[in-house]
Every structure is written in C-alpha cells, then in structure tokens.
Amino acid sequence: MTDIDEAMLIALVDGELDEVNRRRVERAVAADPALAARLTQHRSLRARLAGHYAPVAQEPVPDRLRAVLEESATVTPLVRTAPRWRNWAMGGAIAASLVLGLGLGRLSGTEPGSIGTRDGVMVAQGALATALDGQLASTQADGPIRIGLTFQRKGGGWCRSFDGAIAGVACHEGEGWQVQQALPGAGQNTAYRQASSADARVMATVDALIDGALADADREKAAQAKGWR
Amino acid sequence: MSFERDLLAILPRLRRFAASLSRDRADGDDLCQAALERGLKARDQWQPGTRLDSWMYRIMRNLWIDEARARQRAAHTFAPEEAGAHVGHAGDRDVEAHMMLSDVDRAMQALPQEQREAIALVLVEGLSYKEAAAVLGVPMGTLTSRLVRGRGALLELMGEAA
Numbered sequence: 001m002t003d004i005d006e007a008m009l010i011a012l013v014d015g016e017l018d019e020v021n022r023r024r025v026e027r028a029v030a031a032d033p034a035l036a037a038r039l040t041q042h043r044s045l046r047a048r049l050a051g052h053y054a055p056v057a058q059e060p061v062p063d064r065l066r067a068v069l070e071e072s073a074t075v076t077p078l079v080r081t082a083p084r085w086r087n088w089a090m091g092g093a094i095a096a097s098l099v100l101g102l103g104l105g106r107l108s109g110t111e112p113g114s115i116g117t118r119d120g121v122m123v124a125q126g127a128l129a130t131a132l133d134g135q136l137a138s139t140q141a142d143g144p145i146r147i148g149l150t151f152q153r154k155g156g157g158w159c160r161s162f163d164g165a166i167a168g169v170a171c172h173e174g175e176g177w178q179v180q181q182a183l184p185g186a187g188q189n190t191a192y193r194q195a196s197s198a199d200a201r202v203m204a205t206v207d208a209l210i211d212g213a214l215a216d217a218d219r220e221k222a223a224q225a226k227g228w229r
Numbered sequence: 230m231s232f233e234r235d236l237l238a239i240l241p242r243l244r245r246f247a248a249s250l251s252r253d254r255a256d257g258d259d260l261c262q263a264a265l266e267r268g269l270k271a272r273d274q275w276q277p278g279t280r281l282d283s284w285m286y287r288i289m290r291n292l293w294i295d296e297a298r299a300r301q302r303a304a305h306t307f308a309p310e311e312a313g314a315h316v317g318h319a320g321d322r323d324v325e326a327h328m329m330l331s332d333v334d335r336a337m338q339a340l341p342q343e344q345r346e347a348i349a350l351v352l353v354e355g356l357s358y359k360e361a362a363a364v365l366g367v368p369m370g371t372l373t374s375r376l377v378r379g380r381g382a383l384l385e386l387m388g389e390a391a
Contacts, residue, residue: 006377014351014376016358041384049249049352049383052333056248057241062258065240068265073233216231 004028004035013042066212073213074206114166115179122179124170132160132170132177136224138217148202150220154211158228161202169205172228181205232272236265239282242354246286249349250293252338260296264289286354286364290346297342336386344379347372 004025011017012025029036113126124132131145140147145164153159159171159180167185170177183201215223243264248257267288268275275284337345343365350361351372362372 006381007373010376010380011358011373014358042380045380045384045387046352048387049333049337049348050355052331053245053249053353056254056257057245059241061237061240061244065244065258065262065265066237068262068269069233069237069240072269213231213233213237216234219234 006038009035009039010042012039013046070210070212074210115182122182124177124179128162128164128166128170129177131162131164132172133228134224136217136220138220149206150215150223151206151210152212152215153209156211158215158223159206159209161206163202167202169202169209171209180209232275233269235281236268236285239285240265242282243285243289246349246354247289247293249337249353250290250345253334260289260293263292267292280360283356283360283364286350286356287366290364293346294342332387336383339386340379340382344375344382347375348379348383351376 008017008021008025009029012022017025029039114124114128115122116125117123123129128145131143131147135143135145135147137147137150145162148161148163150158150160153171157171157173159169160177161167161169163185165185167183168179168181170179172178181202240261244257244261247261247264248254251257251260264285268285271288275281337348340348346365347361350356350364351358356364358369358372358376362369365372367375
C-alpha cells in the first residue's frame, strides 16, 4: 500500500476529509487496486450497517414509548406552559359557587348566540365560533372569550378549550366546532375570572380527549392556517 | 410540552441507536424507554439551543454502559470461573436470541463496547466525528482509532461479503 492508512481511507468513506486530503486519497486509490478493493469493502460495510438499522427509524414508534412522552406532556408541562389555568383554579369555593349559580343563567342568557344545536349536537356559533377559528392562545388580548389549550384528539382532529361566560372544550368537525363540554365559565370581567371552578373539569375533558402533546404556539398557528383540518 | 414534542420527533432515531447498541429489538426498546424516562426527569439539565439528539444519545449510551456493567457483575457472581471468557454472551437466553439474529447484529454484538458505540454513532446514526466524539466524551483521535479497529473486526466477522 501507499502512505494512505486505514484511518484516511475510512475518513474518506465517512466524508470527514477536507478537499486536499480527499483528492490525495482518491488519487492513491486510483493507482492502487488493493487500496481500491479495501475502499470498496469499507463503503459497502457502511452501507450495509446503515441499511440494516434504517428500518427501525422508519417503522412506527411503539405505543409504550409514545405513552412515556404523552403521560409526561399531559401531566407536568401544563403547569409550566399554561399557568393561566392554575391561577383560575385558585378561586375560593364561595366565589366559585356564585359563578356556578350565575353561570347557568348566562349559558342561555347573556351569550345567546354562542352555542346552538345542530342535528342534536352542540355547536359553537357567533363570538365563540369566531374565537375558536381565529384566536391564538399565544397572542390573544383580553377579550370576552379566551382560548386555553389546543391539541389533537384521539382519532384525529383539533380541539381547543375556551373560557369566558362559558368554559369548555370544542372540537373541529366538518365545517365548524362541536362543543364537547360547556360549563359556566370564569366570565369576562376580572371580578369573576378568578372564581371559575370550571377549569378542573375542563382539564379532565382535555385529558380524556388528547392524543399526543399539547400544541405549542407554532403548531397552533400552523393548524389555524390550515383551517383546523 | 415542546420538550416532549421534540423528543417525539427524534424518537425514531433514538430507537435506531438503541437497536444498534442492544442485543435485540426488545432490549433496544427497553433501553430507549429508560433513556426517555431519564431524559424527561433530567430535562432541566438540557440547555435549549444545544442539540437534543446528542444529549439523548449520551444519556442512552450511559444507561447502556451501566446496564452492561450490572449484567457483567451478575455474570461474574453467578457463573463459574471458567465461563469468565464468555461473560456478556453466556446464558441460554443469549444463545437462543443469537439464533434469531442476522450477521450484522451478531457482528455488532461481538465488538467491544467502545467500538460498538463509535460505529453506531458514525455509521448508523451518521454523526460527524466531532459530534460522535462529543457524545462519547473522548478525543477525536480516540474515536477514529476505535472506528478503525471496529471496522476491521466487523469486516472479519461478517466475512469478505460485507
């Protein structure tokens, strides 16, 4: 062999040589059949190893591994990433029951157009539908309706939690939003906001529906851009 | 939340790395699960802006080393002295598992650990020498000599047809 050692040869195969050295090794290989044969061996070894394990990265991830991440995503980070929810949970019991009492009235009263029924299911309308369609949790201002969490549900499809006069979860179905849950919400004025007791129940619904992790700001935005389809 | 999402995105590659280190796919997934759990627990130690895949490779590799050490200790404790030469490969379960393995799996398993992990990171995972050396915490020269020796051994084990 020439002065080209094994390390140089495999560095060529691994794409680790700079231009000058690459040329030098290639010239040596062209002039030395034994070296060329060795290079071929190394190339096919790399290809065979890579090819052997490649299918592992292409097959679907087993459920048990996915579950490790999902459990973690639905339990811990909610507190980290959505502190709003925690604050809402801190309301006193008296204030909470006050809102509950008022809330039922509101459900049918102050926002008559927010939830309607179509073919026997609750659907979002009016301001609620507009908020679900267009409002991003990451950028929303203090409005009458606040969007909480955005996530994909088991079986596919986007869902979002909301709070306002009514709190709950709605999932995108066909052309609109099917309301999965509607509870008296925290209300839009600050006096009532901290009194909401809806969030624990809303969270239970989110937990029951969610598939995978909660959408972060980027995914929320991307999903909205695609019309929640 | 985006931490889990990022882990999910690299999970297929983590599984592949685990498979190339482990004796078989089931062991690989066990290793992968342990690494995910460890990574989630240690999430505060990961520095955003650095590579999550390298960080997870390192976690997985350390777990793998620990586990191999524990297995070796157990083998030393329970196997008779003469069996010492086969420590790490002894046991009926191993023999059985071996029969199901391909040439590649078998050859990879025959490599010393430090060569196998180097080969796995560079040839299977496609890391650069610099990245692989960082994951393993060794100088570049150490990495390249392990790659040379490991490849020589693999070519021999797998025959000229490799």
